[in-house]
Amino acid sequence: MQYQIQKSCENIDWQAVCRLLQEAGLATYPIDLTRKAFDNSYCVVFVFDNNLLIGVGRAISDGAYQAAIYDIAVLPTYQGKKVGRLIVDEIHKALQKINIILYASPGKEPFYSKIGYCKMLTGMARFSNESAMREKGFID
Template identity: 50%
Template sequence: MKRNLNLIYKESIDDIDWKEVPRLLELVGMGFTDAEKHRISFENSFAAVFVFDTEKMIGLGRLISDGIRQSALYDIAVDPEYQGYGVGRRIVELLINKTPGCNFILYASPGKEDFYRKLNFRKMKTGMALFADPHRMSDGGFIEE
């Protein structure tokens, strides 16, 4: 049964309750830190999107980019109660439209790869990462070796 949604997509970091960011990331099982570090991360990003159902934050995402050739999507999250309504797809579309013509990379949470495949993302054969906490990333299923 479809809910009656009053979705608001905000592409500004002004007036964000930063305590809601780690709450939402934790809710979806993604890595999170304290609200202040998330504020700094979003402020230093090329673009950001926050989604609200009236006043409740239900989705978010951010883009890091040089604005010309390379872009990376991070922190794409949608409250599980709102998944399946196209919210995640719209977040990704809004962010990608900020840097048209760029290459885009991301790392998906294990089990979410099909969502990104539907948006035309493909696995890379040469993707490599150096994580600050490799044990956590290995335990979380993000790295193979």
């Protein structure tokens, strides 16, 4: 596996990022908001197969003891080839000794279990679009 990893937002094609998130079935936002989200993140990971963007991921953090992971996505044709694990491993390197939380897309919990995440018993969320999140199966 000879993929290229980029850990900055330099020269990123944000249209390609939005397309990837959409093809992976994650929530998508306008290009400028997507760029803002990645620009303002504590760490970002972009994976390329030559010039093709095949995976993304990011985490927000206080840089001291708390962090949250978002937008882990792999192009469908590259899924199941350890690219997801590679992205999360790279994020972990930037977040050593820091607690990390996330909410998995419904059905993707086993992926996170495999890479060391435990189910939280007291997780709470206040979503800006609560009914949409309920419909998608994130909350009761």
